[in-house]
Amino acid sequence: MSDSTVPASNPPSGPPSNPHDWLRRQRRWSWYEIGFWVLAFVPFFFFPTYLTLASSIAITALFALSVDLVLGYAGIITLGHAMFFGLGAYSAGLITKAGWGEPLTGLLMAGAFAAFIGFLSSFIIVRVQHLALLMITLGLGFLTEELANTMSWLTGGTDGLQGVDVWPVFNTFEFDLWGYTAYSYALAVLFIGLLVARRIVHSSFGLSLRGVRENLTRMPAIGSPYRRHLQIVYTISAGMAGIAGALLTHTTETVSLDSLSFQRSADVVVMLILGGTGRLYGAILGAVIFMVARDQLADMNPQYWYFWIGLLLMAVVLFMPNGILGGLARLVKGRG
Amino acid sequence: MGVGETVLETSAISKKFGSLEVARDVSIALPRGARHALIGPNGAGKTTLINLITGQIKPDSGRIALEGMDITGLPVAARVRRGLTRTFQINTLFPDLTPIEAVTLAVCEREEISSQFWRPLTAQTAAIDEAFGILKQLRLADVATQTTRHLAYGQQRLLEIALALATRPKVLLLDEPAAGVPKDESAMLFNVISALPEDMTILFIEHDMSIVFRFATQIIVLVSGGVLVEAPPDEVRNDERVREVYLGHSHAH
Amino acid sequence: MIGNLAVVLFDGVAFGMLLFVLAVGLSVTLGLMNFVNLAHGAFAMLGGYVTVMITRELGLPFLWSLPAAFIVAAVVSVAFERTLFRRLYGAGELNQVLFTIGLVFVSAATAAYFFGTGQQPIQMPSFLQGATEIGGLRFGSYRIFLIIIALVITGLLVAGLEYTRFGAQVRAAVDNQRAAKGLGIDVDTIFAITFALGSGLAGLGGALAIEIVGLDPSFGFHYLVYVLIIVAVGGLGSIRGSFVAALVLGICDVGGKYFVPEIGAFLIYLLLIAILFVRPQGLFGKR
Numbered sequence: 080m081s082d083s084t085v086p087a088s089n090p091p092s093g094p095p096s097n098p099h100d101w102l103r104r105q106r107r108w109s110w111y112e113i114g115f116w117v118l119a120f121v122p123f124f125f126f127p128t129y130l131t132l133a134s135s136i137a138i139t140a141l142f143a144l145s146v147d148l149v150l151g152y153a154g155i156i157t158l159g160h161a162m163f164f165g166l167g168a169y170s171a172g173l174i175t176k177a178g179w180g181e182p183l184t185g186l187l188m189a190g191a192f193a194a195f196i197g198f199l200s201s202f203i204i205v206r207v208q209h210l211a212l213l214m215i216t217l218g219l220g221f222l223t224e225e226l227a228n229t230m231s232w233l234t235g236g237t238d239g240l241q242g243v244d245v246w247p248v249f250n251t252f253e254f255d256l257w258g259y260t261a262y263s264y265a266l267a268v269l270f271i272g273l274l275v276a277r278r279i280v281h282s283s284f285g286l287s288l289r290g291v292r293e294n295l296t297r298m299p300a301i302g303s304p305y306r307r308h309l310q311i312v313y314t315i316s317a318g319m320a321g322i323a324g325a326l327l328t329h330t331t332e333t334v335s336l337d338s339l340s341f342q343r344s345a346d347v348v349v350m351l352i353l354g355g356t357g358r359l360y361g362a363i364l365g366a367v368i369f370m371v372a373r374d375q376l377a378d379m380n381p382q383y384w385y386f387w388i389g390l391l392l393m394a395v396v397l398f399m400p401n402g403i404l405g406g407l408a409r410l411v412k413g414r415g
Numbered sequence: 416m417g418v419g420e421t422v423l424e425t426s427a428i429s430k431k432f433g434s435l436e437v438a439r440d441v442s443i444a445l446p447r448g449a450r451h452a453l454i455g456p457n458g459a460g461k462t463t464l465i466n467l468i469t470g471q472i473k474p475d476s477g478r479i480a481l482e483g484m485d486i487t488g489l490p491v492a493a494r495v496r497r498g499l500t501r502t503f504q505i506n507t508l509f510p511d512l513t514p515i516e517a518v519t520l521a522v523c524e525r526e527e528i529s530s531q532f533w534r535p536l537t538a539q540t541a542a543i544d545e546a547f548g549i550l551k552q553l554r555l556a557d558v559a560t561q562t563t564r565h566l567a568y569g570q571q572r573l574l575e576i577a578l579a580l581a582t583r584p585k586v587l588l589l590d591e592p593a594a595g596v597p598k599d600e601s602a603m604l605f606n607v608i609s610a611l612p613e614d615m616t617i618l619f620i621e622h623d624m625s626i627v628f629r630f631a632t633q634i635i636v637l638v639s640g641g642v643l644v645e646a647p648p649d650e651v652r653n654d655e656r657v658r659e660v661y662l663g664h665s666h667a668h
Numbered sequence: 669m670i671g672n673l674a675v676v677l678f679d680g681v682a683f684g685m686l687l688f689v690l691a692v693g694l695s696v697t698l699g700l701m702n703f704v705n706l707a708h709g710a711f712a713m714l715g716g717y718v719t720v721m722i723t724r725e726l727g728l729p730f731l732w733s734l735p736a737a738f739i740v741a742a743v744v745s746v747a748f749e750r751t752l753f754r755r756l757y758g759a760g761e762l763n764q765v766l767f768t769i770g771l772v773f774v775s776a777a778t779a780a781y782f783f784g785t786g787q788q789p790i791q792m793p794s795f796l797q798g799a800t801e802i803g804g805l806r807f808g809s810y811r812i813f814l815i816i817i818a819l820v821i822t823g824l825l826v827a828g829l830e831y832t833r834f835g836a837q838v839r840a841a842v843d844n845q846r847a848a849k850g851l852g853i854d855v856d857t858i859f860a861i862t863f864a865l866g867s868g869l870a871g872l873g874g875a876l877a878i879e880i881v882g883l884d885p886s887f888g889f890h891y892l893v894y895v896l897i898i899v900a901v902g903g904l905g906s907i908r909g910s911f912v913a914a915l916v917l918g919i920c921d922v923g924g925k926y927f928v929p930e931i932g933a934f935l936i937y938l939l940l941i942a943i944l945f946v947r948p949q950g951l952f953g954k955r
Binding site (some may be wrong): 150156203206207208209210211212213214215217218219221222225226229345348349352356382383385386388389390391392393396397400 | 698704752755756759761762763765766767769770771772773774775776777778780781785885893896897899900904930931933934937938940941944945948949950
């Protein structure tokens with residue numbers, strides 16, 4: 080319906096900014112983003128002893144990213160997303176045990192399996208809300224954990240999966256003890272994951288998700304088949320979480336039951352609140368802060384960790400409900 | 416104005432909540448291009464009737480037909496896709512989206528391109544242009560990139576209508592479009608409404624009688640869930656029963 | 669075999685009754701104010717530790733500690749409600765969940781700091797120890813006591829809700845908060861009192877639980893899951909719902925562990941998902 084007498088490149092008169100320009104600006108890469116990715120290379124040069132921690136942070140960040148898509152953007156509060164992480168982890172491990180140790184294809188296969196299970200569960204997920212939804216995600220998570228525990232002939236049960244043998248990446252990069260390969264691998268996959276998430280979020284699909292989160296009642300009133308949208312994002316998110324799980328398997332060459340644990344599901348939600356939901360980088364920042372803090376405080380009594388993280392959680396919810404990134408964003412903008 | 420084809424028709428719609436009858440045997444027919452007003456005292460069931468017609472509530476009995484097709488069993492979104500759209504009495508907007516985003520969203524949903532998660536929004540130029548055009552039509556172009564929660568109330572009411580227009584409705588149900596809007600602005604709002612295409616069928620709920628008599632070609636008076644009178648404005652103005660309902664009501668307070 | 673079945677059923681009922689006492693407060697306050705208070709588990713734990721302190725440090729008998737557990741939990745919970753929780757009433761479910769989970773973390777760490785991470789032993793009065801013989805079968809005396817207490821509480825709750833003015837106001841507020849306010853009901857005070865009662869019951873439940881399942885700092889988390897299942901499946905704001913759901917869960921849990929230990933828990937979660945999918949508002953909930 081544009082005015083055909085006005086050439087498309089001329090902004091229409093009157094309004095302060097052309098909507099196309101404004102929308103383009105929304106998806107531009109900010110200096111902070113670029114800065115973050117530059118900083119991501121720092122561990123290689125300045126903290127080589129921390130490379131294993133760095134790669135586990137990258138893996139957790141990818142997992143947190145996947146949860147941000149459903150929680151931060153679509154508004155589905157889930158306390159059981161670790162089920163997809165774990166499913167990806169176990170399938171990656173089982174694929175190597177079946178004889179195929181190539182990491183990249185293993186990653187994709189594990190992700191596909193997790194996505195498939197995500198797709199199946201999405202039929203239930205999109206039909207419930209509030210407490211029932213929370214309990215169902217919780218229930219599905221516990222269910223999967225129980226299943227893995229019981230099927231110990233397949234999963235190794237509490238002992239975990241043994242004998243996971245991963246081939247070198249691109250057939251040249253062996254997984255070394257220092258963690259150079261592991262971190263490069265994890266960081267690269269995280270980057271690709273972020274690119275995918277970015278694409279999704281800045282598409283018309285991402286706009287629909289925000290619509291669902293902002294006002295669910297209005298969505299059917301504009302003719303939106305929003306349940307279908309939610310199923311799509313839930314499936315993609317499950318796949319991403321599965322890939323993160325598979326990354327863990329490849330970089331540590333083990334799989335254990337805690338990849339499916341409620342603890343993992345709860346931790347990732349805590350990370351999202353810390354960093355800020357619905358911002359993608361909030362998920363990554365939250366993961367970094369949480370994991371670094373836990374690593375530094377791990378030497379201390381684990382009880383102290385719970386005390387401080389609990390206190391931090393309460394403080395963030397009370398005083399910075401948009402998370403640390405939200406608080407920073409407000410500082411930078413100057414006003415709310 | 417004359418006898419046109421019936422675009423929206425309800426046949427004996429009834430609904431009870433427990434023992435409370437909110438809709439009693441309501442049968443109305445809207446011809447193409449209608450400018451009908453739905454009036455009645457508070458609690459008469461006007462919004463409920465709109466909820467029933469749009470599918471937000473299921474009737475206990477009766478039929479609803481859009482362009483001759485039975486839509487009684489269809490969910491809300493399906494009716495919208497067939498051309499039946501409503502606005503809400505209380506703003507039901509997307510607080511953190513900007514008007515351009517909100518209306519583009521509605522356009523994309525209509526065009527069924529909302530699932531394209533691999534294509535940047537900025538590539539959907541036709542949708543954005545159309546959305547901006549609608550915003551211009553509703554005098555919202557200047558605030559197109561301002562967050563909805565920061566808009567003036569009157570502008571938000573206009574955005575309500577913009578979202579509805581983005582669905583390209585054949586039948587538009589406006590639930591008190593000028594609710595809460597100061598007198599001078601509501602006139603502007605109704606000017607916008609009267610500028611809508613002639614073949615669009617409109618039913619609006621309104622309390623301000625001056626607006627009703629100015630814009631409506633037919634008035635439906637709803638009382639306690641049932642249709643009391645349906646007639647052109649002059650007849651309604653002079654109808655004894657209508658007077659009683661309104662005057663009697665004010666006596667009770 | 670029938671004997672076994674009877675004892676398992678009995679144990680299941682006793683466990684269910686314990687869960688009911690723990691859960692009913694959360695169901696009512698969730699139904700009343702829609703505030704997701706996961707710290708409910710922490711208040712239960714508090715009641716347990718109060719009992720431990722009273723019986724160990726003060727040397728008072730176990731039965732005296734029960735009202736103390738109730739009162740302390742009630743008072744502490746209202747203090748939190750008045751100062752912190754009410755700031756979050758409009759903050760959305762996610763924020764409420766995370767804030768109260770943070771509180772559970774903090775309380776678990778605090779409990780570990782003061783009491784250590786081990787189980788807390790406790791001394792029962794002699795008439796509650798051992799078993800009582802009924803109809804040729806031996807039933808745990810403590811469990812009989814538990815069932816009786818829970819039934820008394822249920823009776824008091826139902827009677828209170830049905831026949832007192834306060835109860836009528838609570839029911840009105842659960843049904844339609846705005847209308848209740850419009851009728852002049854002081855919803856704010858109602859909520860504070862109900863919250864205190866509910867958390868007090870949680871504390872009492874925590875005290876009663878020590879003998880059956882033990883007490884350690886992870887109690888708040890572990891039993892929170894049970895409580896949430898009961899509240900969701902029973903339906904928010906429904907005492908009857910909590911009672912039925914708690915009974916079913918208790919019997920299934922104990923029965924599952926006894927008869928089908930491999931898949932018992934799995935079946936419970938499956939049942940939970942199935943029920944909530946078919947009836948998201950819970951068995952006896954509305955909306």
